Amino acid sequence: MKITKDLYHGSLALLTDFYQLTMAYAYWKSGKADQQAVFNLFFRKNPFQSGFTVAAGLDYVIDFCRNFKFEENDLEYLQQMTQKDGTPTFEEGFIQYLRELKFSCDVDAVEEGTVIFPNTPMVRVRGPLLQCQLLETPLLNIINFQTLVATKASRISLEAKGDPVLEFGLRRAQGIDGALAASRASYIGGCSSTSNVMAGKLFGIPVSGTHAHSWIMAFDTELEAFEAYAEAFPDNCIFLVDTYDTLKGIQNAIKVGQSLKAKGKKMLGIRIDSGDLAYYSNVAREMLDEAGFPDAKVVASNDLDEHILSSLKMQEAAIDIWGIGTKLVTAYDQPALGAVYKMAAIKNEKGDWVPKLKVSQQAVKINIPGFQNVRRFYKNGKAMADMVYLENGEKLPDEITIIDPNDPTKRKKIQSGALESKVLLKSIFKEGEKVYTRPKLDEIREKTLTGLGRFDKAHKRLINPHIYPVGLEESLYHLRTDLVLKAKNYH
Numbered sequence: 001m002k003i004t005k006d007l008y009h010g011s012l013a014l015l016t017d018f019y020q021l022t023m024a025y026a027y028w029k030s031g032k033a034d035q036q037a038v039f040n041l042f043f044r045k046n047p048f049q050s051g052f053t054v055a056a057g058l059d060y061v062i063d064f065c066r067n068f069k070f071e072e073n074d075l076e077y078l079q080q081m082t083q084k085d086g087t088p089t090f091e092e093g094f095i096q097y098l099r100e101l102k103f104s105c106d107v108d109a110v111e112e113g114t115v116i117f118p119n120t121p122m123v124r125v126r127g128p129l130l131q132c133q134l135l136e137t138p139l140l141n142i143i144n145f146q147t148l149v150a151t152k153a154s155r156i157s158l159e160a161k162g163d164p165v166l167e168f169g170l171r172r173a174q175g176i177d178g179a180l181a182a183s184r185a186s187y188i189g190g191c192s193s194t195s196n197v198m199a200g201k202l203f204g205i206p207v208s209g210t211h212a213h214s215w216i217m218a219f220d221t222e223l224e225a226f227e228a229y230a231e232a233f234p235d236n237c238i239f240l241v242d243t244y245d246t247l248k249g250i251q252n253a254i255k256v257g258q259s260l261k262a263k264g265k266k267m268l269g270i271r272i273d274s275g276d277l278a279y280y281s282n283v284a285r286e287m288l289d290e291a292g293f294p295d296a297k298v299v300a301s302n303d304l305d306e307h308i309l310s311s312l313k314m315q316e317a318a319i320d321i322w323g324i325g326t327k328l329v330t331a332y333d334q335p336a337l338g339a340v341y342k343m344a345a346i347k348n349e350k351g352d353w354v355p356k357l358k359v360s361q362q363a364v365k366i367n368i369p370g371f372q373n374v375r376r377f378y379k380n381g382k383a384m385a386d387m388v389y390l391e392n393g394e395k396l397p398d399e400i401t402i403i404d405p406n407d408p409t410k411r412k413k414i415q416s417g418a419l420e421s422k423v424l425l426k427s428i429f430k431e432g433e434k435v436y437t438r439p440k441l442d443e444i445r446e447k448t449l450t451g452l453g454r455f456d457k458a459h460k461r462l463i464n465p466h467i468y469p470v471g472l473e474e475s476l477y478h479l480r481t482d483l484v485l486k487a488k489n490y491h
């Protein structure tokens, strides 16, 4: 298929906002294109009122950076662009600069499947200003969506408490690429399979499914339809029982299950896709148990999300497997994460790094300046706080104070020497060369599950989760405060 082929194998250099290119041109004109800069990608609020976020999308970022190159046909498109007076938008010298441009940035990032929190860098890009700038839009495009869906999937998976969650979203997803990326992110977040066969092929996600109502409607009776499906898949049938009458549907499934059993085969289960799922799943469970099918699974679907799933669990619904589409892959209740990409420092003519700050009327919108990293501290095996700090080669003291960037009265003392800790930003590219070995998708999914296991359940509850402490190391806090005061002319 041409669209997908182009998306995954063609040049993506023009997948950016026009203003990135006009700025790039103006950086080039003003001699700033190769000035060294650092940008951070971060978000300000967990999505879905969640107590945490799960990072995803780095794999696409790696592909994007590795293939970052202006092809001749991209340049031709830029060459024919004109301004209002008819003159070319971009001078030939700039087109030549882009032709010769070779990705040469350092990229550090949190790995996919890492549990992360607001205001901490997820991706840090250091390199020539023009290149850093051109990465803003595509990096945000990739990370915003995949992180959002991975977080949704992990919320759903946590509520499912180990039951398999099948991702059924393709038909309602945001287009072709949205669907593929959502299937991948859903798997990272903890789903066990996808119905999207292309996602299975591209990413190696297990593919699974049942059958639709149309299968039943194609026969004179439901029983005939079940029999014919059992004929085709004697060891792999899950019968959708609610096309006409759910109770009769369960009876018909049992009948076909019995004849499969007589042939030494096994009915896997049934699916219920409408009505009161708590009531019907319990009725189905009783009927299946009584008929000698204690292992037959009950699959439920129909506009499910983490909240309905949790309610069904509270109602003791007898559901073993959850099929979830629309609300997962579209991140229905919050369609964008809102991550941003901000300059944190720039090198001056003398070769010194100058920390940079964007001042805002809203305190939460003031970024964190300087060349940063994040360290996560653990106490008794559980994550206790994340610290954003300046990565300047200086050793941190054994006792550290971290300060909430949005409320300086919230502080935490950390005996860093005595605690287990790890640095979250990993080196991905060094001067444009990939230095990171990508984990397999299954390893990423495992990382999400074990990573979440190291957080207290108070941070993982659906409603009013306990806020996980994230703070600035004291000297970074003071640097930021001084810069804000200076910018506001209080100094």
Ligand SMILES: Nc1ncnc2c1ncn2[C@@H]1O[C@H](COP(=O)(O)OP(=O)(O)OP(=O)(O)O)[C@@H](O)[C@H]1O
Binding pocket: 273, 274, 275, 276, 277, 278, 279, 301, 302, 303, 304, 308, 311, 312, 315
């Ligand atoms: N016991 C339950 N507790 C809470 N929510 C439920 C329960 N059973 C079903 N639901 C949810 O209630 C909603 C029912 O939606 P709706 O009324 O459109 O479906 P329906 O009439 O059962 O099915 P359909 O229209 O597909 O035939 C769905 O989101 C479903 O997941």
Ligand SMILES: O=P(O)(O)OC[C@H]1O[C@H](OP(=O)(O)OP(=O)(O)O)[C@H](O)[C@@H]1O
Binding pocket: 168, 169, 171, 172, 273, 301, 302, 303, 304, 323, 324, 325, 326, 327
């Ligand atoms: O509800 P979702 O979480 O998106 O899961 C996917 C849905 O897609 C299918 O039916 P479809 O919605 O196409 O038709 P129906 O609801 O009318 O059966 C399936 O039966 C699920 O209900």
Ligand SMILES: O=C(O)c1cccnc1
Binding pocket: 168, 169, 195, 208, 209, 210, 211, 212, 301, 323, 325
């Ligand atoms: O396999 C299924 O049951 C399925 C697949 C896509 C959407 N709804 C259901």
Ligand SMILES: [Mg+2]
Binding pocket: 302, 303
């Ligand atoms: Mg539906």
